[in-house]
Amino acid sequence: MLNAENLWFRYGTHLPWTIQEKSMAVAPGDVIGIMAPSGFGKTTLAKLLAGYLNPAKGNVTLDDKPLPKRSYNPVQLVFQNPELAINPRWRIDRILREGHPPLLRHLDALGISSSWLTRYPHELSGGELQRVAIARVLNPQTRYLIADEMTAMLDANTQALIWQVVLNIARQQQMGLIIISHDARLLNRLCPKCLDLTHTHPSEPNLDEMLPTY
Amino acid sequence: MTLIPPQAPLRRSRLQRLTLSRRQQTLWVIGLCSLFLLGIILSTWIIGDTGLNPILAQRNQSPSLDHPFGTDWLGRDMLSRSLHGMSLSLRVGLLAATISAFIGSSLGLAAGTLGGWVDAVITWIVDVFFSLPHLVLLILIAFAVGGGTTGVVVAVALTHWTSLARVIRAEVLQVNSSDYVQLSHRLGRSPLWIARHHMIPHIIPQLLVGLILLFPHAILHEAALSFIGIGLSPHIPAIGIILAESMRHLSTGYWWLGVMPGVLLLLAVKAFDWLGENLRDLLDPKTSQG
Amino acid sequence: MLSISNLSITFTQYNQGLRRKHLHVITDLSLDVQAGEVVAVVGSSGSGKSLLAHTLLGILPTNAEYTGTLLFQGQPLTQKRCERLRGRAIALVPQSVAYLDPLMKVGHQVQRVAQLNGVSPAAARTLTHQTFQRYDLATNTQRRYPFQLSGGMARRVLVSTAVVTQADLVIADEPTPGLHPDVVREALTHLRELAEAGRGVILITHDIEAALQIADRIAVFYAGTTVEIAAAQDFSTGRLRHPYTQALWRSLPKNDFIPLPGNQPNPEQLPEGCLFSDRCPWVTPECTANRPALRQINNGWVRCIHA
Numbered sequence: 001m002l003n004a005e006n007l008w009f010r011y012g013t014h015l016p017w018t019i020q021e022k023s024m025a026v027a028p029g030d031v032i033g034i035m036a037p038s039g040f041g042k043t044t045l046a047k048l049l050a051g052y053l054n055p056a057k058g059n060v061t062l063d064d065k066p067l068p069k070r071s072y073n074p075v076q077l078v079f080q081n082p083e084l085a086i087n088p089r090w091r092i093d094r095i096l097r098e099g100h101p102p103l104l105r106h107l108d109a110l111g112i113s114s115s116w117l118t119r120y121p122h123e124l125s126g127g128e129l130q131r132v133a134i135a136r137v138l139n140p141q142t143r144y145l146i147a148d149e150m151t152a153m154l155d156a157n158t159q160a161l162i163w164q165v166v167l168n169i170a171r172q173q174q175m176g177l178i179i180i181s182h183d184a185r186l187l188n189r190l191c192p193k194c195l196d197l198t199h200t201h202p203s204e205p206n207l208d209e210m211l212p213t214y
Numbered sequence: 215m216t217l218i219p220p221q222a223p224l225r226r227s228r229l230q231r232l233t234l235s236r237r238q239q240t241l242w243v244i245g246l247c248s249l250f251l252l253g254i255i256l257s258t259w260i261i262g263d264t265g266l267n268p269i270l271a272q273r274n275q276s277p278s279l280d281h282p283f284g285t286d287w288l289g290r291d292m293l294s295r296s297l298h299g300m301s302l303s304l305r306v307g308l309l310a311a312t313i314s315a316f317i318g319s320s321l322g323l324a325a326g327t328l329g330g331w332v333d334a335v336i337t338w339i340v341d342v343f344f345s346l347p348h349l350v351l352l353i354l355i356a357f358a359v360g361g362g363t364t365g366v367v368v369a370v371a372l373t374h375w376t377s378l379a380r381v382i383r384a385e386v387l388q389v390n391s392s393d394y395v396q397l398s399h400r401l402g403r404s405p406l407w408i409a410r411h412h413m414i415p416h417i418i419p420q421l422l423v424g425l426i427l428l429f430p431h432a433i434l435h436e437a438a439l440s441f442i443g444i445g446l447s448p449h450i451p452a453i454g455i456i457l458a459e460s461m462r463h464l465s466t467g468y469w470w471l472g473v474m475p476g477v478l479l480l481l482a483v484k485a486f487d488w489l490g491e492n493l494r495d496l497l498d499p500k501t502s503q504g
Numbered sequence: 505m506l507s508i509s510n511l512s513i514t515f516t517q518y519n520q521g522l523r524r525k526h527l528h529v530i531t532d533l534s535l536d537v538q539a540g541e542v543v544a545v546v547g548s549s550g551s552g553k554s555l556l557a558h559t560l561l562g563i564l565p566t567n568a569e570y571t572g573t574l575l576f577q578g579q580p581l582t583q584k585r586c587e588r589l590r591g592r593a594i595a596l597v598p599q600s601v602a603y604l605d606p607l608m609k610v611g612h613q614v615q616r617v618a619q620l621n622g623v624s625p626a627a628a629r630t631l632t633h634q635t636f637q638r639y640d641l642a643t644n645t646q647r648r649y650p651f652q653l654s655g656g657m658a659r660r661v662l663v664s665t666a667v668v669t670q671a672d673l674v675i676a677d678e679p680t681p682g683l684h685p686d687v688v689r690e691a692l693t694h695l696r697e698l699a700e701a702g703r704g705v706i707l708i709t710h711d712i713e714a715a716l717q718i719a720d721r722i723a724v725f726y727a728g729t730t731v732e733i734a735a736a737q738d739f740s741t742g743r744l745r746h747p748y749t750q751a752l753w754r755s756l757p758k759n760d761f762i763p764l765p766g767n768q769p770n771p772e773q774l775p776e777g778c779l780f781s782d783r784c785p786w787v788t789p790e791c792t793a794n795r796p797a798l799r800q801i802n803n804g805w806v807r808c809i810h811a
Contacts, residue, residue, distance in 0.1 A: 052396055072402035085393040089415055099401035111767055125550025128767065136401075153681065155548035155710040160755035161763035182684055185757040236566065237518050 002026040002075060002144045002176060006058035007048055009041075018044045019055070024195065026144060026176040031167070033191030034180045040197050042180045046148040049178065050077035062143070072099060076137035080149035082129035086121050092132055093117040100139040109165045110135050127158040134162065138169055144176040152181065163190060240492045247489040254482060255304050257297040265291030266298070266451075277470050284470035287463065296475040299453040300482055306363065306446070307433035310370035314432065315425040317371065318378030323417075325379070326386025327409070336379065343376045352435055356444050366445045370432045378424040382417060389416050419497035426490040430483040437479060453479050505704045506537040506560075506673055511572035513555060513564070513728075515771075527771040530555055530728040531779065533572070534798055534805075537704040539672065542696060544707040544715030544736075546752070547725030550768055553708045555728075557677045560594055560706075562586025577672070592621055595671035597695070599678050601650040601658045610653065610661050611636070611646025618668040628668070635664045639694070655683055659691040667698065674698050677708045692718045712739070712752060724749045727768045727779040730798065733805040745806035747784050778808070786810045 002025070009019040018041040026032055036042040047053045049060055051067040060067055060075075067073055079085040086095055096102055096117070110131045121129055130150070137145065145166070151159035167190065170177050181187055187194050268288035277284045283292035325336040343351070356369035389395055389412060398408050439445035440454025448455055453475055460472035513530035530552045537543045545553045558564050559574070562583050574581040576589070590596075598604070604613055611632055618628035636646060639660040645653070653661060659679065666674045676695055680688040692707075696718040699705045709715050715722055716736055724732045724746065732746040744750045751764035766783040769775055775782060777792035784791065788810070796809045 051400060068402075070402070070404070073400040076400065077397070079393050079397075081393075085397055087394045087412055098398060098403070111765065113767065115770070125548070125768070127549045153549070153710065155546075155752065156712055156757075157752050157755040157763050158548055159763075160757075160761050161765065163761075164763055183757065184685075189757045189761050 001063055003061045004049055007055045008057035009044055009048055009055050028174045028176050031177045031191045033187035033194035035187055035194055036197035043148055046077055046146045046180055050075050050146050072141055074143040076142045077146045078134055078150045080152055082133040085133050088121050092119055096136055100141050102135045102139055106138050107135055127154045140173055146178045148180045240496050243488055243492045247485040250485050254300050258301045261294055265294030274468055283474040286471055292474055295451050296478050299451045299456045300478055303433050303436055303453045306436050307429055310367045311428040311432040313371035314374040314428055315378055318375030319382050319421050322379040322382025325383040340376045340379055356439055361444045363446055366436050366439050370435050374428055374431055385417060385420055389413055423490050423494045430486040505539050505577055507575040508535045509573045513568055513570045516567045525772055528774050529771050532729050534730050535723050537706055539704050540699055540702050541720040542699045542705040542707055542718050544719035544722045546712050546715050546722055551725040552728035553725050554677060557675050557708055561590045593671055594673045595666040595669040597662050597666045597676040597679055604650040606650055609647050614664050614668055617665050621669050631668050635667050656687045663694045673704045675706045680714055688714055729779055731807050745801055745804060745811040746808050747786055748780050
């Protein structure tokens with residue numbers, strides 16, 4: 001069980017809260033959708049759940065224990081833009097093996113051909129790279145997968161293909177899925193349960209975009 | 215973009231086959247520049263002392279086939295003197311630049327990885343160095359250390375590390391905050407492993423290029439210090455000394471005494487510049503395909 | 505206004521050392537855009553849709569070589585002409601505020617674009633003011649820096665940069681990445697208005713549904729070629745001609761959500777015949793022998809011998 005209790009988070013002590021009093025629980029095999037437009041802290045929420053950020057108040061627990069800090073985190077996050085989530089100087093083969101090596105049948109299912117393995121990231125298209133980024137965390141040690149706008153940059157066919165495979169593997173491995181997207185139709189297709197953050201804090205400013213990125 | 219008139223078939227014209235591709239050009243420039251600089255450094259040992267002894271019968275000759283750089287007021291061959299001087303200046307410059315690069319990268323790495331007050335202190339020192347006039351600082355340090363070769367090396371090394379430290383710090387911060395390094399932590403990789411596999415391969419090319427682009431600065435400042443008399447001792451034929459001596463003879467029409475060593479210095483500095491620029495093109499995946 | 509026929513682009517890359525390989529990133533691409541219409545270019549990443557924009561703006565990398573005919577307003581579009589026209593007769597609506605100067609107030613930036621088009625500084629200021637007003641941007645927005653804009657405001661500022669140019673051809677490259685549906689609709693409406701004002705608009709996107717909201721015609725790209733050019737209503741009425749377009753339509757979440765397996769061919773080793781043959785449900789031996797030509801069927805164009 002992945003539990004988030006009463007999470008509060010802000011990027012600086014002078015800034016307004018990005019996440020206020022958010023709680024959620026995901027059981028193994030659950031598929032939960034989070035519907036929210038940009039600027040409502042959904043990436044922040046994803047990063048809190050996967051241990052990328054530490055909440056100011058509240059906590060995230062996996063089976064009543066805190067997320068591991070040093071070893072492989074069973075809660076993995078897939079980003080929207082694969083080009084940023086992959087070291088541009090590494091070959092695909094090395095990228096896939098950075099965590100636990102992926103299963104061959106998963107690579108096949110995702111359509112990752114063996115000829116990609118010796119190439120560099122800039123030689124693959126965005127859709128191909130995103131499959132690599134997904135394959136990297138689809139191993140059995142991952143028990144919860146958080147997909148933050150995972151297919152927002154991809155065409156409809158690649159999107160359907162990736163989700164078909166990911167849902168299948170999640171079902172087989174009893175993996176919990178948290179799918180964050182702005183696309184209501186996609187979430188309706190994928191998730192029996194859907195959390196709508198759109199109307200929770202309508203007055204909050206677009207914090208993600210207010211922050212300078214460097 | 216290589217423009218082919220519309221509707222022309224995609225075929226390599228004879229002209230294209232003869233001209234060098236971008237990658238070949240880059241490699242040629244790197245090769246030639248390295249050869250030129252290496253040649254200057256080694257020239258001291260190749261030509262030995264020939265031409266350095268005064269031959270009063272050959273005083274003040276303008277450049278000719280026998281003496282391409284002319285001779286000075288003691289009849290010494292200016293080409294040999296310039297090469298000796300340049301070789302010495304290069305070696306002093308190399309030493310100073312290497313020390314400087316070492317200081318810069320260590321402090322940059324420390325600031326970027328340790329953060330907190332370490333970062334604040336290092337950034338402050340860098341800012342202080344940037345706010346002081348370069349040459350004044352050089353002269354002060356060289357003077358304080360007592361001048362001479364040591365003075366030059368210490369002064370140049372201590373004043374040139376700042377920009378490299380800044381670049382390295384920024385790179386470290388950028389890579390550290392990147393999604394792929396954050397992810398690497400979550401994949402269970404240790405900070406040390408991440409430093410070795412993600413950080414260092416990213417920093418090394420920057421460091422290499424930074425180091426090479428430091429050389430011309432170091433050499434020019436070494437020459438400048440020697441020129442104004444607080445650098446290398448007047449007995450050593452450093453390029454700065456040669457230029458300083460030539461000043462006395464410029465008004466009497468012996469232009470080659472200043473111009474020829476000056477051109478050599480300019481070429482050596484430019485060679486380092488070209489070397490650095492081309493190496494950067496080659497190492498950067500974005501431009502290496504050009 | 506713009507007419508592209510049989511455009512092919514090859515990149516030469518270095519493998520190791522001096523060994524080279526050729527990437528056929530665009531093959532026999534054809535497209536035409538009339539004044540007053542929105543043509544959407546739809547395809548997956550790697551289908552060459554962004555390269556099309558780069559070609560029209562003259563910003564292809566130096567290792568690119570191209571063949572084919574590029575005509576803009578009846579004249580061949582050479583590299584020199586691209587450079588002269590870009591930002592003037594051909595304008596880009598950038599993808600995000602990352603394309604703006606982060607250290608310059610947005611009002612100044614829009615004004616500068618206008619001045620580049622030969623408008624006097626005073627007139628440029630008025631023009632910027634009018635444009636911002638038209639897009640409901642408060643006057644103080646002009647004094648903001650790019651990072652201070654919200655998602656919707658940023659879109660409107662980016663459209664403003666194209667509006668002040670008087671450009672005849674406006675290219676919008678993925679103008680709606682991960683935005684809220686309301687913001688997407690607003691951004692698309694602004695593009696539509698540009699077409700209504702008599703300009704030609706190319707909307708480059710991977711999102712068919714966004715494209716269908718405003719486009720008159722949709723060009724579907726696959727592996728660097730145009731596989732189909734269809735009217736927007738052909739999608740909803742089920743009159744699509746090419747099997748790839750049909751698969752793309754079926755794979756939408758609102759339709760069957762069933763994907764077509766496989767990948768786009770590798771630009772290093774394109775198949776001899778039809779570029780789609782290895783994934784095509786209709787494939788026959790003739791398909792693998794020759795590249796099919798673009799044919800006109802039902803007021804649309806298709807590159808398939810079985811359509």
